[in-house]
Amino acid sequence: MLFRLVDSIAGRLSPGTLADIYQRVPESVLTRVRHDRFRQTVRWAARHSAFYREAFRKHGIDAAQVRVPADLGDFYTTPDDVVANPESFICKPASIVFESSGTSGKNKQIYYDQAELQAMSQVDAAGLRLMGVAPQDRVANAFDFCMWIPGMITHNSLMAAGNFCMAFGKVDPVEVYRRLKQYQFNVVMGEPTWLIRLTELAEKHGSVPLKLFIGGAEEMPAEAIPWMQKVWQGVRVKMCYGSVELGSALGYQPCDTFNGYHTDDLSFATEIIEPNVEGFGELVFTTLLRRVMPLIRYRTRDVTRIIPGACACGKRGLCISRFRGRRDEMIVASGGNLYPLMFSNILEHVPGLSGDWKVVFKLEGIREIMEIHLECSRTDHDEIRRQVQASATEQYPDLMKNLAIGIFDMRILIHRKGELRWQRKLKRMIDQRYQTESSAAPATGNDHPIGEESVAHA
Ligand SMILES: [Zn+2]
CATH class of the missing domain: 3.30.300.30 (ANL, C-terminal domain)
Structure with missing residues (x-):
């Protein structure tokens, strides 16, 4: 009850205030909120989703007894489960679907409703502030708007943040380059390979001082960053981790010290499973706020590890390293x-x-x-x-x-x-x-x- 009240107040705060509160709230409170959300998600899924009802029955899981992820034993959901029967995950009517490629060649479908999109926009708007996007910054959003999620989610979060922006989509970088001066953009968001192409144009034809590049969806070659900083007269480069299944492209914040990411521990419960001796294992997450198509202990196939201890950069949340690869052939x-x-x-x-x-x-x-x-x-x-x-x-x-x-x-x-x-x-x-x-x-x-x-x- 208390937590629902907190949620409804949080929905009315500015992204900057929300980011600030997220950074300051005592760890014990965050842990309680996370555990509460985890329990609610598992119970909700068991009640409303055919997939979870059947899977829990097979694994002998009583949803009412589950308190933390480990209580689910060896139960996980996989991309193959989602590809096989996405509708069986659905707990309440959806208003939008996104797709991303599965390794079998059949697309994964992930459903959301309007309220979830709105809640994600608020979290991601706060994420933009944590990344250093100030209210007066002007943003060129060149993430793709095609069937999958990043362009639109980013757009929604920019709207919630109140930043001036242009929704380019993944156009030829020359189109963004030509408009940098005209609209005085100082933040550009797009995939790393796309940002590299934009930087090649600037190296050849001249640059303007940019404040921030925000990349995602792929890893950035390490040598590219100093080169970008030189070409763009000091631009900072931040990389996010997101996916159609996570929904939130900004949910996993770039770390300012390590070459990795901070998890959003209020929207997701994150685990690393089957680690090797160095601690590298598969990233698994549970969505804590989604009610249309909750994903419980979802295996991402992405390989990373947890960097132990409090992070020197001061950002809250578990710190995970850059991704090392994938467990399947994708x-x-x-x-x-x-x-x-x-x-x-x-x-x-x-x-x-x-x-x-x-x-x-x-x-x-x-x-x-x-x-x-x-x-x-x-x-x-x-x-x-x-x-x-x-x-x-x-x-x-x-x-x-x-x-x-x-x-x-x-x-x-x-x-x-x-x-x-x-x-x-x-x-x-x-x-x-x-x-x-x-x-x-x-x-x-x-x-x-x-x-x-x-x-x-x-
Ligand atoms: Zn950090």
């Missing part, structure tokens, strides 16, 4: 979520290929390169490359749009038949972008590259 790269089935679909329309192929993602400096390795006995290599591009454009226009606006470079390397397979199972997607010797983690499932590829006749 790779977040080239401005989207990419998975093996996509490339099978692209390549099956090109005649004469062996069926063995792999895609390697790497960085050259800060530039992201997608290398598609194929095997083919045909000798008309230019025509093969044209056919691959045409098939990709036909089936995945968003991917090719990202190529067209310079988000990444694509190379198509053609090998003789039999050259790619060096072990029984061919690893289809290899992410070499952020691998250092110590971070080639077994937890990500990434194996080592096979050394220099034969590209002599590519």
Whole structure:
């Protein structure tokens, strides 16, 4: 009862005040609120969702007895559960649906209602203040508005924060570049690869002093940050962690000291499961405020670890490290979520290929390169490359749009038949972008590259 009163008061505070209170409230109060919200969420889900009712029954869970996540034992929800039957999660009528790609090629659907969107906007508006966006700052929002969530959620939070903004969506960076002076934008939000492209334009044609870049949805190459700061005359760069399932793109705040994020411990209960000796494991979260489609102990497949102790940057909330990779074969790269089935679909329309192929993602400096390795006995290599591009454009226009606006470079390397397979199972997607010797983690499932590829006749 007390907590409901707190919620209704919080809804009327300015984002700055809300951020301030969140930073100052004693830990014991936050813990009580979090536990209370967790219990309410589990009970609500057990009462109203067919999925949870059945899953709890199978696991012998009595929702009334659950107090903290560990009380749920080995019960988790997975992206596959959401893909298989998203409607079975729904507890009350929804007013909007967002989608994101699943590794099976079938999209995940996440439902919200209007009240949830509004509540998220308030939390995210407070998040913007914590990140350093002041009320007078002018913001260019270049997050994508296409089917998935970041553009619109960011837009809503900017509206709730009362900042002047323009809802660009993920347009060609040149469109934003041309308008920086005209509207005096000093904060730009977008995906890292997109922000890199914008910075390349500024390096070539001149820059203006910017205050803040806010990125998300992908990791930012570490070398890109000092370069951005130089080009944009001191811009600060902050990276957020968000997803369609989390909803809140700003829910996991960038840390000012560590190269990681602070969790929002009032909106989510966060856990790291199955950690390795270094503490790296899979990030699992429970949504604490959502009533349309609550996600309880949802396995994100993203691998990170908790940085112990209070954080020197002074931000509240658990501090988690930068992400080390994923537990499945999906790779977040080239401005989207990419998975093996996509490339099978692209390549099956090109005649004469062996069926063995792999895609390697790497960085050259800060530039992201997608290398598609194929095997083919045909000798008309230019025509093969044209056919691959045409098939990709036909089936995945968003991917090719990202190529067209310079988000990444694509190379198509053609090998003789039999050259790619060096072990029984061919690893289809290899992410070499952020691998250092110590971070080639077994937890990500990434194996080592096979050394220099034969590209002599590519
Ligand atoms: Zn911190």
